[in-house]
Amino acid sequence: MLQREKSVIIYLPEVVNGQKVKAMNIKQIAKAAGVSVATVSRVLNHPENVAEKTRIKIQKIIDETEYKPNWFAQGLNFNKTKTIGLVIPHTLNSNYMEIANGVEDVARQKGYITFMCNMEGDPELEKEYIDQLVTRKVDGIILLYTLGLDEEYIQWIEELEIPIVIIGENRIKSDWDSVEVDCRAAMAEITSHILECGHRRIGMLRGTDPEMETRSMMQGFRNVMKASGVRAEEKMILDVDNTIEGGYIGIKKMIGGTSKPPDAIITTSDEIAYGAMDAIKELGLLIPEDIAITGFGNDRMSSLVEPKLTTVELPFRKMGRYGARILFDHIEEGRAIHKKHVTRTIKLQAKSRIRKSCGNQDRIGEMF
Amino acid sequence: MLKTDFMGLKLSNPVMIAAGPWNRDGKGIKESLEAGAGAAVTESIVSDTVLDVRPRISCDDNGAQNIRLYSDIQIEGWEREMDIAKSSGGIVIGSVSGNTASEVSYLASKLERFGADAIEISVSNPAVESLEVVASNADVVYQMTKECVSAVKLPVIVKLSQNTTNISKVAKAVKDAGGSGVTAINTVRGILGVDIDSAVPMLSTYGGISGEYIRPFGLASVATIAQTVDIPICGVGGISEYKHAIEYIMLGASAVQVGTAVMLEGRDMIRKIVQELEIWAQDNEFDDLSEIRGKALDNLKSFEEMKFEPAVARANGASCNENCEKCISACMYNAITKKAGSISVDRSRCTGCGLCTFVCPANKLKLDL
Numbered sequence: 188m189l190q191r192e193k194s195v196i197i198y199l200p201e202v203v204n205g206q207k208v209k210a211m212n213i214k215q216i217a218k219a220a221g222v223s224v225a226t227v228s229r230v231l232n233h234p235e236n237v238a239e240k241t242r243i244k245i246q247k248i249i250d251e252t253e254y255k256p257n258w259f260a261q262g263l264n265f266n267k268t269k270t271i272g273l274v275i276p277h278t279l280n281s282n283y284m285e286i287a288n289g290v291e292d293v294a295r296q297k298g299y300i301t302f303m304c305n306m307e308g309d310p311e312l313e314k315e316y317i318d319q320l321v322t323r324k325v326d327g328i329i330l331l332y333t334l335g336l337d338e339e340y341i342q343w344i345e346e347l348e349i350p351i352v353i354i355g356e357n358r359i360k361s362d363w364d365s366v367e368v369d370c371r372a373a374m375a376e377i378t379s380h381i382l383e384c385g386h387r388r389i390g391m392l393r394g395t396d397p398e399m400e401t402r403s404m405m406q407g408f409r410n411v412m413k414a415s416g417v418r419a420e421e422k423m424i425l426d427v428d429n430t431i432e433g434g435y436i437g438i439k440k441m442i443g444g445t446s447k448p449p450d451a452i453i454t455t456s457d458e459i460a461y462g463a464m465d466a467i468k469e470l471g472l473l474i475p476e477d478i479a480i481t482g483f484g485n486d487r488m489s490s491l492v493e494p495k496l497t498t499v500e501l502p503f504r505k506m507g508r509y510g511a512r513i514l515f516d517h518i519e520e521g522r523a524i525h526k527k528h529v530t531r532t533i534k535l536q537a538k539s540r541i542r543k544s545c546g547n548q549d550r551i552g553e554m555f
Numbered sequence: 556m557l558k559t560d561f562m563g564l565k566l567s568n569p570v571m572i573a574a575g576p577w578n579r580d581g582k583g584i585k586e587s588l589e590a591g592a593g594a595a596v597t598e599s600i601v602s603d604t605v606l607d608v609r610p611r612i613s614c615d616d617n618g619a620q621n622i623r624l625y626s627d628i629q630i631e632g633w634e635r636e637m638d639i640a641k642s643s644g645g646i647v648i649g650s651v652s653g654n655t656a657s658e659v660s661y662l663a664s665k666l667e668r669f670g671a672d673a674i675e676i677s678v679s680n681p682a683v684e685s686l687e688v689v690a691s692n693a694d695v696v697y698q699m700t701k702e703c704v705s706a707v708k709l710p711v712i713v714k715l716s717q718n719t720t721n722i723s724k725v726a727k728a729v730k731d732a733g734g735s736g737v738t739a740i741n742t743v744r745g746i747l748g749v750d751i752d753s754a755v756p757m758l759s760t761y762g763g764i765s766g767e768y769i770r771p772f773g774l775a776s777v778a779t780i781a782q783t784v785d786i787p788i789c790g791v792g793g794i795s796e797y798k799h800a801i802e803y804i805m806l807g808a809s810a811v812q813v814g815t816a817v818m819l820e821g822r823d824m825i826r827k828i829v830q831e832l833e834i835w836a837q838d839n840e841f842d843d844l845s846e847i848r849g850k851a852l853d854n855l856k857s858f859e860e861m862k863f864e865p866a867v868a869r870a871n872g873a874s875c876n877e878n879c880e881k882c883i884s885a886c887m888y889n890a891i892t893k894k895a896g897s898i899s900v901d902r903s904r905c906t907g908c909g910l911c912t913f914v915c916p917a918n919k920l921k922l923d924l
Contacts, residue, residue, distance in 0.1 A: 289603075296631045369655075502654075505603040512630070512661070533661060536654040 211252045220245045272320035272328040278305040289507020310334040327514045350517035354510040356399035364531045366509045370400045373499045373537035374407035384546045386451035392437040394429030394455040434462025457482035457489045475546030495542035509533045561810045562710040562735040566593035573814035574650040581639025588645030590822035598626040599650040599677045613757040618766025620747040637669040652677040656699045660706035667707045679716035681744035681763035691719035693728040700732035710735035717772045723783040736787035739776040766815040767793045781807020797831035805851035866922045867905040870898045873919040882911040
């Protein structure tokens with residue numbers, strides 16, 4: 188026993204002026220502990236398979252010497268690089284960053300590093316990043332609001348047998364695993380609320396992306412309008428860029444020349460709503476007295492603007508978490524994207540956040 | 556003697572420890588099982604943990620109010636916690652909660668992999684739910700249960716809320732969806748009280764009321780389900796002694812859960828309840844608690860089935876040394892008088908309401924024909 192403790196001291200890295208000169212390798216750790224390299228490796232990778240006494244002893248040496256396993260060597264040994272790729276449409280959009288936060292949170296707990304790639308809304312860049320991630324041997328890829336891949340590319344990627352999960356709308360293949368939010372129900376709920384507030388001339392600023400979600404939202408909007416018997420003002424349904432500028436320009440176009448502005452405007456994102464609010468104020472109109480407005484997303488700013496924006500809360504972090512969860516299920520079970528029995532689609536729910544911009548008078552919606 | 560088969564789970568006794576912060580991690584659950592509980596239910600596990608508000612639990616002599624929101628350990632962490640929870644054996648039921656069927660079934664399938672013995676779906680949370688309560692929507696409960704049942708091979712039990720107009724309908728939805736059982740009831744939405752000096756409620760938002768306050772509601776819910784739907788029931792709400800457990804079982808429960816009493820008095824009280832239950836069964840010569848299951852339901856009639864008998868109170872001129880006069884104050888028909896240390900009932904005035912028989916501390920009054 189004493190002998191072994193001595194040997195630990197011998198193999199500690201050389202320290203000069205408090206600075207470690209050379210880190211130990213796995214062979215030296217094994218020698219120091221008086222065990223085989225395989226045992227040290229098991230402590231690092233499958234500690235549950237090592238006797239507790241041995242494990243504690245080896246771990247102590249690992250801790251003392253601050254030994255870090257060689258990442259590349261580990262990747263080669265286990266055919267896992269402990270990295271995943273996350274392809275994001277725009278890193279400046281805080282909603283996407285919240286989703287990324289959820290992904291990374293799960294990845295970190297699994298001991299993984301996440302490569303984040305910003306495709307800047309460019310479908311070519313999206314493919315290029317996927318290529319790069321594949322080249323770097325990531326263990327799986329998450330595509331956030333993918334812009335869509337062509338048939339040939341899809342076939343190529345399926346042949347690679349790398350796990351892929353889609354978060355947001357699935358524009359690729361319905362049998363790829365995905366995490367979705369029921370946007371139709373959410374928009375139906377907010378449209379009903381606008382009608383309950385007494386508004387009848389309703390305008391709509393519709394973002395040109397995300398395309399499928401916007402289409403679902405329009406279905407929700409139209410279903411409620413039809414059921415309520417209120418005629419939709421087709422001239423006031425405008426397609427705009429899904430940005431603050433898009434919302435601003437949309438309002439200028441919609442209200443600019445008209446003598447009869449709408450009572451309320453429903454938008455498909457908070458960003459569009461911010462721009463719209465700016466333009467409405469500039470036109471000298473009051474929110475919600477002259478024109479009520481709603482957003483979609485519930486980003487942090489929505490409760491800070493004046494008046495506070497009535498919107499729909501999307502479960503961004505939860506979307507990220509579930510995307511990562513399904514991906515890790517595949518990675519751990521060694522299942523490639525198209526070699527699974529059942530498609531896993533996690534459907535999440537959005538929730539109305541009733542505040543002041545919609546013109547509601549009672550507090551019921553706000554309290555609950 | 557107390558061995559219980561609940562949805563195929565072989566319990567050493569029918570007393571489980573309910574979902575709650577006392578079962579917030581593996582260590583807590585292990586302690587619950589070591590205290591002699593027949594099974595332990597994890598604190599409800601959700602998709603996305605949120606920070607706990609402070610303070611979040613208040614109590615008085617009759618129960619507690621909590622606004623605690625679910626487990627603060629993410630599903631990933633429960634792999635480790637389940638290992639710890641089950642390290643000395645015992646049955647662990649994983650409680651899950653979510654907004655959609657796919658969330659609930661995902662969490663359930665994970666807990667199955669981590670070693671849970673059954674799944675309990677929590678469909679109500681009085682602290683955060685809005686005016687529309689999921690637990691009162693039989694269609695949503697059906698969808699959640701069905702998707703969960705197809706995702707796991709374990710028994711799936713659904714924890715129902717008393718906050719619904721028709722609990723039978725919801726219990727039936729669970730059965731139709733393939734659920735193995737129901738737990739009744741979850742805490743009841745409420746406010747424990749207001750400090751009148753500062754005009755501040757005891758907690759800063761609505762919460763779930765538990766303990767003594769809700770036992771009558773729990774008993775009624777269990778009885779209603781037992782009388783209308785053929786599904787195993789786990790009774791919960793205000794159990795703090797063995798008699799309460801027997802009440803639930805006599806009204807149709809196969810097993811029971813204890814929560815608030817464990818929170819306020821510690822896990823040792825489980826051991827006490829189980830021991831006293833055993834002694835009671837021995838004294839009454841029951842080999843198996845299933846012999847008393849639903850026994851009180853025979854004496855629980857619908858209003859229409861009740862017979863209108865002209866019973867009135869009788870004191871038989873009993874001498875009364877009590878100085879309370881509770882019966883006199885409580886008689887809304889002015890039928891009771893007390894003269895020279897003896898009470899008498901004017902049988903022409905008495906309408907047989909029966910209240911005096913319950914208020915008399917010395918049990919002097921009886922109702923008969």
